[in-house]
Structures are given as C-alpha cells and as structure tokens.
Amino acid sequence: MSGTDQPMIDFRKQFFANERDDNLNEIGKPTRRQDITGHVTGRSPFYDDHLFEGLLHMRCARSPHHAARIRRIDASAAERMPGVVRVLVGRDVPRNLNTLLSLLDFGIDDEPLLSTDRVRYRGEPVAAVIATSDARARDAVAAIRVDWEPLPHVLDVEEAVKPGAPVVLDVYPTNKFVYHGKYDHQKLRFGDVEAAFRQADIVVEGRYQMSPIEQAPMETCGAIAAPEQNGRFVCHTSTQALFFSLATASKTLEMPSSRLHFIGGTVGGGFGGKVDSIHEPLAVLGAMLTGRPVKFMWDREEEMQVGAPRGAERWYLKDGVMRDGRIVARRFTGYFDSGAYTRLSSYAIIKGVGHLPGPYTIPNVSADVYCVYTNRTPATAMRGFGITGVDFAIEAHMDKVAEAVGMNPVELRILNAYRDGDMKAHRRLAKNCALIECCQVVAEKAGVKLSPAMLAAASTRDGGGERARLPSHTATDENGRVQGYQASSYAKKGAKQPPPPGALALPPAARTEAPRPAAAQPPPPSTHTPAATAPRAGSMRFSSLSGFRKR
Amino acid sequence: MALHRGRGFAAINYPIGMNLGGDPSQALIHSNPDGKFTVALSAIDLGQGMKSVTRQIAAETLGVPVEDVYVDTADSDTGPHDMGSFASRGTHRMGNAVIMAAREARAVMLEAAAEELEVDASDLVTDGRGNIHVRGAPGRSITTLAAAQAAQFKQGRTIAGRGIFLIPLSDVDPDTGEMTPVSTFAHAAMLVEVEVDDETGEVTVTDMKSAYEVGRALNPRLVEQQLRGGAWMGMSHAAWETTEPYYPQRDHGPVDFNTYLMPGPGDLAPHHISILERPAEDGPYGGKGPGEMCANPVLPAVVNAIYDAVGVRIDELPATPEKILRGLKAQGGAKPKKRL
Amino acid sequence: MAMKPVTFTLNTEAKAAFTEDGQNLLDFLRRGAGDLSPKYGCGQGTCGACTVLVDGEPHLSCLVLAETVQGRRVETTAGLGQARPHALQEAFMERFAAQCGYCTPGMLMSAKALLDRNPRPSREEVIEAIAGNLCRCTGYEPIIAAILDVAEGRIRA
Numbered sequence A: 001m002s003g004t005d006q007p008m009i010d011f012r013k014q015f016f017a018n019e020r021d022d023n024l025n026e027i028g029k030p031t032r033r034q035d036i037t038g039h040v041t042g043r044s045p046f047y048d049d050h051l052f053e054g055l056l057h058m059r060c061a062r063s064p065h066h067a068a069r070i071r072r073i074d075a076s077a078a079e080r081m082p083g084v085v086r087v088l089v090g091r092d093v094p095r096n097l098n099t100l101l102s103l104l105d106f107g108i109d110d111e112p113l114l115s116t117d118r119v120r121y122r123g124e125p126v127a128a129v130i131a132t133s134d135a136r137a138r139d140a141v142a143a144i145r146v147d148w149e150p151l152p153h154v155l156d157v158e159e160a161v162k163p164g165a166p167v168v169l170d171v172y173p174t175n176k177f178v179y180h181g182k183y184d185h186q187k188l189r190f191g192d193v194e195a196a197f198r199q200a201d202i203v204v205e206g207r208y209q210m211s212p213i214e215q216a217p218m219e220t221c222g223a224i225a226a227p228e229q230n231g232r233f234v235c236h237t238s239t240q241a242l243f244f245s246l247a248t249a250s251k252t253l254e255m256p257s258s259r260l261h262f263i264g265g266t267v268g269g270g271f272g273g274k275v276d277s278i279h280e281p282l283a284v285l286g287a288m289l290t291g292r293p294v295k296f297m298w299d300r301e302e303e304m305q306v307g308a309p310r311g312a313e314r315w316y317l318k319d320g321v322m323r324d325g326r327i328v329a330r331r332f333t334g335y336f337d338s339g340a341y342t343r344l345s346s347y348a349i350i351k352g353v354g355h356l357p358g359p360y361t362i363p364n365v366s367a368d369v370y371c372v373y374t375n376r377t378p379a380t381a382m383r384g385f386g387i388t389g390v391d392f393a394i395e396a397h398m399d400k401v402a403e404a405v406g407m408n409p410v411e412l413r414i415l416n417a418y419r420d421g422d423m424k425a426h427r428r429l430a431k432n433c434a435l436i437e438c439c440q441v442v443a444e445k446a447g448v449k450l451s452p453a454m455l456a457a458a459s460t461r462d463g464g465g466e467r468a469r470l471p472s473h474t475a476t477d478e479n480g481r482v483q484g485y486q487a488s489s490y491a492k493k494g495a496k497q498p499p500p501p502g503a504l505a506l507p508p509a510a511r512t513e514a515p516r517p518a519a520a521q522p523p524p525p526s527t528h529t530p531a532a533t534a535p536r537a538g539s540m541r542f543s544s545l546s547g548f549r550k551r
Numbered sequence B: 001m002a003l004h005r006g007r008g009f010a011a012i013n014y015p016i017g018m019n020l021g022g023d024p025s026q027a028l029i030h031s032n033p034d035g036k037f038t039v040a041l042s043a044i045d046l047g048q049g050m051k052s053v054t055r056q057i058a059a060e061t062l063g064v065p066v067e068d069v070y071v072d073t074a075d076s077d078t079g080p081h082d083m084g085s086f087a088s089r090g091t092h093r094m095g096n097a098v099i100m101a102a103r104e105a106r107a108v109m110l111e112a113a114a115e116e117l118e119v120d121a122s123d124l125v126t127d128g129r130g131n132i133h134v135r136g137a138p139g140r141s142i143t144t145l146a147a148a149q150a151a152q153f154k155q156g157r158t159i160a161g162r163g164i165f166l167i168p169l170s171d172v173d174p175d176t177g178e179m180t181p182v183s184t185f186a187h188a189a190m191l192v193e194v195e196v197d198d199e200t201g202e203v204t205v206t207d208m209k210s211a212y213e214v215g216r217a218l219n220p221r222l223v224e225q226q227l228r229g230g231a232w233m234g235m236s237h238a239a240w241e242t243t244e245p246y247y248p249q250r251d252h253g254p255v256d257f258n259t260y261l262m263p264g265p266g267d268l269a270p271h272h273i274s275i276l277e278r279p280a281e282d283g284p285y286g287g288k289g290p291g292e293m294c295a296n297p298v299l300p301a302v303v304n305a306i307y308d309a310v311g312v313r314i315d316e317l318p319a320t321p322e323k324i325l326r327g328l329k330a331q332g333g334a335k336p337k338k339r340l
Numbered sequence C: 001m002a003m004k005p006v007t008f009t010l011n012t013e014a015k016a017a018f019t020e021d022g023q024n025l026l027d028f029l030r031r032g033a034g035d036l037s038p039k040y041g042c043g044q045g046t047c048g049a050c051t052v053l054v055d056g057e058p059h060l061s062c063l064v065l066a067e068t069v070q071g072r073r074v075e076t077t078a079g080l081g082q083a084r085p086h087a088l089q090e091a092f093m094e095r096f097a098a099q100c101g102y103c104t105p106g107m108l109m110s111a112k113a114l115l116d117r118n119p120r121p122s123r124e125e126v127i128e129a130i131a132g133n134l135c136r137c138t139g140y141e142p143i144i145a146a147i148l149d150v151a152e153g154r155i156r157a
Helices: A036-041 A100-104 A134-142 A193-199 A242-252 A279-290 A300-305 A345-355 A388-405 A409-416 A435-446 A452-456 B050-062 B090-117 B144-155 B220-239 B298-310 B321-330 C025-032 C087-094 C104-117 C123-130 C141-151
Strands: A009-011 A056-062 A068-074 A084-089 A125-131 A145-150 A186-190 A202-210 A222-227 A233-237 A260-263 A294-297 A313-321 A327-339 A365-373 B003-015 B025-031 B037-040 B069-072 B124-126 B131-134 B137-143 B160-165 B185-197 B203-213 B271-276 C003-010 C013-020 C051-054 C057-060 C073-075
Touching (some): A036 C087, A036 C104, A056 A134, A056 A279, A084 A134, A084 A279, A100 A242, A100 A345, A125 A279, A186 A345, A193 A313, A202 A388, A222 A279, A233 A242, A233 A279, A242 A260, A242 A279, A279 A294, A313 A388, A327 A345, A327 A388, A345 A365, A345 A388, A345 B003, A388 A409, A388 B298, A409 A435, A409 A452, A409 B003, A435 B003, A435 B185, A435 B203, A435 B271, B003 B298, B025 B050, B025 B144, B037 B050, B037 B090, B050 B090, B090 B131, B090 B144, B090 B160, B131 B144, B137 B144, B185 B298, B203 B220, B203 B298, B220 B271, B220 B298, B298 B321, C013 C025, C025 C051, C051 C104, C057 C104, C087 C141, C104 C141, C123 C141
Parallel strands (some): A009 B271, A056 A294, A327 A365, B037 B069, C003 C073
Antiparallel strands (some): A056 A125, A068 A145, A084 A125, A186 A365, A202 A313, A222 A294, B003 B185, B025 B160, B124 B131, B131 B137, C003 C013, C051 C057
C-alpha cells in the first residue's frame, strides 16, 4: 500500500531525552481508555440517552432570508395544532440578548436566542415550537406565519467593510468588531515591514481563502432539560464547556446558577461546534414554561446549515526575502468572516495574531486582522480555531517563497525556524521549540536530502543573542481608530457598561520594558497557589460564573 | 491525459491553552472506603480521552495503580468549575489541576500510613502497585487500601485533595499586539504525496509522512488516535469539505452526508507518524495537547503537493476537481514541478 | 394516533411493545424497547450510527418502519458479548478503534454482519462493509485494523 516499509508510528525518544524522565509508572503507558467498555457495549451515556416520561420536543421556525425585518409572527394556527404544547417567541426569553464571551467581559451583547424584529442570516430562529413529538413539532413549525420584509444583505467580507455596505449589526456599524475600545481591527507591529520590503531582494505576495467547514460531530448538538426538585432544572447536554453553557443559561434566563444542574461530559464528538450554548437555555426555558421535560436537538440539516461552522478566512500575505532564503519582513491582512454575530470569532483573531508570523523568526512583522460581520450563519470554534486558516496561508506561502529563491522547501523552514530564546513578534521569548527537529525527521523519512548545516541545526542552539532583541524601531499607526468605545481591554460601549473598577487604570502590557523571559511567566503547578495568582481587578468576570455573581 | 505525482511539505506550531490565559480548571479527588480514588471534574470527554488522561495523571501522582482511580465528569453539582474542552486546554490545564489535587490527597494518605507504620510521613514512598513503604525498606509497608481504611475508620481523616490551575488573564497592547498568548507550543511537520488526474481534476492523497512534537505523550495510544484521526480531518479539509462550496455565495450548501463530503475508509492514505517529546515545563508531566494541531499541516502540504504535481496553485480551499481543472485549463495543461 | 403492538426478538429476548404510526425502528428501539445502543446521527440514512441487524442483515434503523420487524429478530450492540466481550468488542478496545464512541455501536453491527457471512474478509471487503458508517474521530484505520484482527484470528472472543 504505502510503497515503503516504514512503521506506521514510531517514537523518536533520542530527541530531547535529557529533558524527560521516561520511567514513570502510569504516564507514557498505553492504558486503555476509561470509557472504552461503555463505547463498545453501547452503554456510554450521551445526552440523548437519558429517557424521560412525557418528553416534549422543540423545533425552531427559521428565517428563509439572509436579512429581513420581521413585521409579524403569527403562531396562532401552530398553537392550535394537535400535540402542540407551547410556542416560544423572543419575548418569552427573560434576557433575549447575549454574546458568548460576555462571560469573559469581551464584546457587546449582540445575539438574541429568538429574534424578534430582524433576522441577519438564513436559518436564524424566530420561534420555537414545543410539541409531544418531533413530527408534530415539525408540522407546527411549518404552520407558523411570519411577515418578512427582506432587507439588503452582504455576504463577502471585503464587500462588508466597504463604506455603504448593508449594516449587519447596529452595535458594530462598520461591520467590524472593535478591539480594545480603540481600533476596528487587531494590530500586530514588530519592526518596520515597509522599510524591510525596500531592502529585500525579492517580494512574494499571495491571497488565500480558507473555506467554511462543518464540525460534523456524529452526535448532533442538543440538550434535554427537565424540572427537578426544589425549583431546580436538570439539563443533560452535549456541551464542550459545562460551566460556559450553565452560565449562559443562567444569564439569558435570569436564573441563579444554583437552580441549574448541568450534566454532560460524554459527548459524541465536538471539534469546537458544541461551545455555543444555543440549546441549553432554550431547553431549560421550555421546561420552565411547560413544567415538562423538553428536548431541543438539531437534526443533521440544521447541524450543517444552522450550526455555526468554522468560519471562512481571507488572508493577504506579503514577504520580503533575501536571496539566501532569509525572510526579513512579513505582512498580513486578514478578514475573519464572523457571520451575523460575534460568537467567538473576535477572540480567535487575538489568538491568531499572537501566533503570527508562524513558527519563524522574522525581524519585521505587521498584521491587521478584521473580525467582519456578514449575513451568513455565525461562525464559531473548530479544531485549530484561529490558527488552521492562517497556517494554511503561511505554509502555502512558504512554498511560493521557496520557489522564488530556488530553495528546498524543507530547508527554507529550517533556515527561518524559531529557536529557543528568539524574540517573537508578540514580544515574548520563544522556548521549548521543536520545529527544526520535526522538519529533519520528516526529511529523513521522505528521503529529502538536507545540507550538512540543515542537518546540524537544532532548536536549542543558535537562538537568542541578537535574535532575542526587540526591534530598535517599530512603525506604528492609528489607522482604523474608532470613537465612542471605552479604552479598556475589551470592546465596550461607553455609557452603557462601565468598566470594572481598576480596569482603566491598568497600563497596557509593558511595551518598553526589556522582555520578560518567557520561561518565568507561568509558575509551575507545584508552586502554584490561588493567592499567588490573584488576577487583576475586575477579574470576577473571567470566571464563567461571574455574570450573575456580580448582580 | 495522465496521472501526475507530486510531493508537498508544511511545518507548523500550535499554541496550547486559552489565549491570554484566564481559563481556570479545578479538580477534586477523594478516597473511597475501599482505597480507590474518585476524581471529580467538570471536564468534557469529546472523544479526545479527557477521562483517560486525567485518570493516568491522578494515578501517577497519587502513586497508585490506574485501576484504582475513576474519573467522574461532568456533573455541575459535584464537579468543580472548569472552562471546558477547547483551545487545546484540557490536558494542559486540567492535568495540572489534577496533579495539585492528587498531591494533596497523597499527602494525607501518607500521613495515615505513617501513623499506622509509626514512622515519619516524609520517609514514605509509593510503589505504584498499591503499596506504601519506608524508603529503602520495602518490608515496612502498608497497602493503600489499609491506609485508606485506617484513615477513614480509625484515625478520622478524609483523604482528599483540591486542585486548581490558572494562568492569569493578560492584556493585549492595541497598538503593537504585544501579549502573552500562551505558555507552550506543540509542533509538526508533514510531507504528503498526491496523485492528480489531469483529466478529472481529482486529487488522491497517496501517502503522509509526519513528525509531531507533543510535549510528553502521556498515553501514546491516545496521542496516536488524535494524530491519525486529525490528519485524516486535515486531508478532508484540504480536498473535500465545505459548507459553502461557492463561498461567499450561500448556494449549494450541503444538508446531509451525501452532499457534505469527507474521505471514507476506502479513501485513506497510509500515514507514517513519528512522535517527538519535548516536555512543556508547565505542562502536566510535560504534556501539551496534540488534538487540534494535528490537522493543520495537512492542508497546506496537500496544496503544495498539487502544485508540485501539476503546477496549479490552489489558494482557495477545498482543492476540488473543478478548481484544479480550471487551473489546468488556464495554464494549458499540467506543468509538473517535481521540486521535492 | 394509532398504536400498534409489535412482537419481535431483540437480541436474545422476546419483546412486545407498541409503535406509533410512522415510527421508525431507531426511535422504537430506543424509546419503546429501551435499547439505547443504536444512535441517531442524521435521520437521513447517510451516517450509519443507527445500524442494527434484522434477521442478520444490516439495516439503517432510522429508515426502517418499526412495525416491519414484527416476528423478526433484531440485533444491536447492546446484545453483543453479554457473557464476555465479543471478539469485535475486544478488538475495538485493543486497537483504540473508538474515540467519542458515538459511531461505534453502528460500526460494530456492520462489522458483525460482515463476519457472520464472511469470516475471512479481505481489507477491501472490510472497507466496503463499513463504507456506510461514518466516523469523524479516528480516520477509520484503527477500525479497519480491529476488524481485520478478528478476521485474521489475531483476536478471539
């Protein structure tokens, strides 16, 4: 099959052997999975494996338009249909506006559970039928009449950021998320890329498009909620983040978390698609309003078209390269397609920017990355969130750079690879690097001949020193400056939401200080006590429980 | 009309844990009357093996056999707070919380054993097979079962431990992007071989050779599961999958698995994996998190291989036959590069 | 809605339960007969998570009308290896052929149907037998290897 006699897996224990103790009792052992007997007997308890007498089924009526005003929702015919117990609309949701990362104090509430006046993507829910069977719920959904007034829409990220484009969300009137209350994009500035481009022998440019992708877990997203004793509600859920979903339900239902009992932990695949906490609040609300167990579960079509995908990303890269293959400047312009609401895309961009320019030491790096709203299904996390798309761009681009300078593509990576002690573009020192060794092992396996210098290279050698220095000059700018947002860490509207005490007084992370050695930053667990890690003022909000504790 | 073979390479790194920190995980551990331990978490096992890896970490730290540990997750009434299973944070963050909890429980267990053996607890060691003995004197020993029972039914001690791991949230400079995104990175390199049919535009991945650096492979078989399955997903992302085939248009969106395409068991490529282990200094026993990064190198390696095979650059994923045929047409047929 | 009694054999047990008009076998097994091992993955017959055997033949239970199993024998993963693990279960455990575990019951049923009619299948025959069972976690290779371990006698019950 493979045409080679190589093993399907091997462990290269000779690398970094002096950094490991390989003689532990349980660590490093191929112990069978704790859950494997449950899996092979069909007894593993997934959320839908909890049976309830009198279970009701919830299904949503959804927008057929990319953008529309809702003039009227008429559920009267649906409510009279056999088996229909209740139809929920937006006004039934106690707090019908949320942004997922409000639990991290990040962003402005922008998304209703059930839209009341306007829809912003095809598939957006406007009403939820609760009925005695799934089939009856589907029939009733078809009987809901909505009087739509279609509105102009925009689907492309670069169209959406042009002046005059249809506004997707009024709270972000230029269709761009606001970073740090200051800019309509996330910046990265390290050195002076424009000056370096002028000195480079070759400039290589590229445009890359990452496609939207469905997480496609075999188990579709959902939750079953039921009244429990003492005014509590149990919720069996497929969530990837139990307390995230619990806190989101607590916030949107204006219900103390002590009344919520969430159970999960055995999930039929997630890949990032089960963080959004859509189902739990609606299932609990249904159980509250009917007094009966309610299941809200996507079918496969909803999973694919309504469930948030890995968002599309568009990247423009420009490299300045010397004839010997050294990359001296790299500039990124990126557009994340967040879809109609923020969900988690704003956060993924910061993660992505902290990752640039990829695993290479490049003395001049610049990035402008935009979180753009369009009239499509909101995007969310997926395996490699914030990284997969830009890594595709970077590594496809590296191949073009290798061709432009006439260099072996593996050697180009090793030449530019980051090494222990190098300064990274986000101004922290690299440590624990291993890119070079991975490249060498693959070259060896594939019979790619490397020069003696490339074979001799190591992540632990030749880093630091000159390569540890911050650029003597960094070109900064105020492009994309916004007004009317508070200059705290995260985007917040001025008058509406005062910052937590102390947040404004915080200096930005030390910009002119000598870089802290990265190794000293996170204390090892043995010395890690809660007192020693007291976070900054206003930190209650980092806890996913903070939203209601503060009230 | 012909089949063209090509090779493509890519290398990546991957940040472990939630960006900027601020993502705590907690763990509680206690001993049962039979000397077995229950680990209570709110972590989620999505198939990545959360229950299994925390079980091994707990057993290692407690000094008891893995069979003596059961991980119970996730019930918000009994499991303490955890941010969740995403951002490659599970093993790293929760693993550390479990170590802290297990150390505390282990200390009580050793105190109980010391009282029974009439020695100082600091002189005791565990053998990992259910025994506690005086260092250098294996004869002076007590089983973990006897120690647990003595603690609970004679001495009046609770053998329990609490653990939390939190890297405090850090700020971002709006003007320069200066930040402390994460504490450690995983790494990978990948070379794929493809066959491109210049008549149909179809791409077949015929072989993958990879090296993944994962910190410590806490359980080598769980790591292999992630890498093999993740690289399959990368291949799928590269040449098969999308919810919007004509992005940014929303037409032709798939609604079932007949129209949402992924490689099946007949479409696999042999994947030769090499694993490197450079322990993360703040990872649990050096572990990082292999689950997310494993797909990433495959996407660019496939498009680079297509270019190597026929000279067509695919800068927009997925690399469908339609895009390849359009590229071939635009350049007047296959132009093999054979650079690698 | 009319309820209809259905009597059938579920694994080794005689069962009688009521089915509603139009109820599919998957829903009937799970909620009517209390066998939760077949899983809902798509309801469209495109993922295989609900695969069960009816008189030894693999069927997508989400596409089968419940009443059609009247008098027939239905096999599910819940009935597999009740005294000791079935060879396939042992092989799946040993080969780490499950991650999230959601496709596993359907995968096991397709594999069992294959081995019941062809105890020594080739790799190609194994692939064909599970081609209708999707897995999003494993990349299939460990599943193929596990089934071949049983087929080639490396792992027995």
